[in-house]
Amino acid sequence: MNGFDYDVTVIGGGVTGCAVARELSRYELSVCLVEKEEDVCSGTSKANSAIVHAGYDAVTGSLKAKLNVEGNQVMGELAEELDFDFKRNGSMVLCFAEEDIPSLKALYERGVANRVPDIQLISGEEARRMEPNLSEEVVAAIYAPTGGIVCPFGLTIALAENACENGVEFKFLTAVKAIEPIEGGYRLVTDKGEIKTNYVVNAAGVYADVFHNMVCEDKIHIIPRKGDYCLLDKEAGNYVSHTIFQLPGKYGKGILVSPTVHGNLLVGPTATDIEDKEGTATTAAELAEAMSKAAKSVKNIPFRLTITSFSGLRAHEEGDDFILKESAENFFDAAGIESPGLSCAPAIGKYMAEMVVKKAGAEKKAEFKERRKGIVRPELMDKKEREALIRENPAYGTIVCRCEGISEGEIVDAVTRTLGAVSLDGIKRRVRAGMGRCQAGFCTPRTMEILARERNVPIEEICKNAPGSEMLTGEK
8 A cells, every 4th residue: 555554534434424435345445434433323414304305306417416316216225235224105395375386396397307206296185195194284295206214323334334344444433633635645633643545535524624624725614504303202103104395495395294214203304504513402492493394284293292302413515515526636525415415325425436446446346245234123023033033042032122122132233243332322323222212211221231241341431422421420
């Protein structure tokens, strides 16, 4: 490597960075991914709408439009290949007034121009036949059967694990402080030492402008756009079966109501531009706004069944499209990745990797591990299969998280597998222990004991996420 530590270094362990890393791992390249948190999927990728958009929203001809349709088309095959949860439940965009029908038709025509398959305009009556709980105010709708829902944790972790299995090195708790051009590449100054690399892929989410502006003459500005969500119990999970949108406005696609792949009901997000790149606190006013606007689409939503609220940041770039290019010599941006970034991730990964590989002149590996197997899920097995599993490993018969029915065996797998969890949030994202009705009120102590045992560390060192979030601070 001519004095360089790696051929390519990817900055950022969200869904975009992990998708790029996985595609790069197909080639004869040494690849490193650096992430400032303790795990992948710790920023924007962990707190979003979990939607695979059909592709009618983005302006025709934009990167968002092109890569949304491409990402949507491959998501089903990718889910089968990498074993994560994905469902094509279809989506609707609702129109509430006759005078707005021209805007709805314009959005439909955009979908046709973007080559969204099987997109339709339907009446309010047709929409209510498909979704009985829709508001009586709905006069027309767009129906896109290719719309889907996905587990964003599952997708990101699957991409990361497969990239790691194919040779990508992951450096967690490693914050990039400076990027300096050197002959043939860059020196990354981190809080864990220096990394010399020939090529950099900047996939740093809301921090992508910081790294871009260290290197590039043309400056960009990423605006953190905060969105608050309400998550309802699985008892409300069948209230709608499709993802329900409203006609888009200035700040995006508006408030949605959607089932999740795990059986909950999700409402949100709001849209508030802020400057704090870590500003993820929810507010009562924004949650009230989300609930009020959602009620316009779907009547009598049982908000009494809300089990948690959360907030995420979208990386909005002022140019309103993805920045996917070689922005300086050997420095590649994957910046401004806001909605529909999750939907686009597989396509962005391929797009960026091809750009880097062409510049590097790298050849494809003779062998690439295409498939990845997820964590064993006893609840999906029939009775005989589950009994056989428990006989083989009794830990799968010991339920730790009662709300989600998660066993000790699943938690052990989450910790001990490739890129295994090192924190409670890491376990939660891999097997959903703590994501149910009691929101970890019951299972946390036992989960901590298992994590400490499997990692062979004192229980006092167990964190919610990164160091500094220790769950125990001493004896009383």
